[in-house]
Amino acid sequence: SKQSIPKxxxxxxxxxxTLWLDRSALRRRP
Structure with a gap:
């Protein structure tokens, strides 16, 4: 069954x- 998540x-x-991905990208940058 699919649960609806509040927007x-x-x-x-x-x-x-998004913040986590941005921080990961910054960490990978030389």
Missing amino acids: AAFDKLSKLG
Whole structure:
């Protein structure tokens, strides 16, 4: 069964994911 996630929670997770990816990219930069 598919659970519906509140948009606010999804936006928060998306923002956290983006920040994490940005930090990872910065760390990989020479």
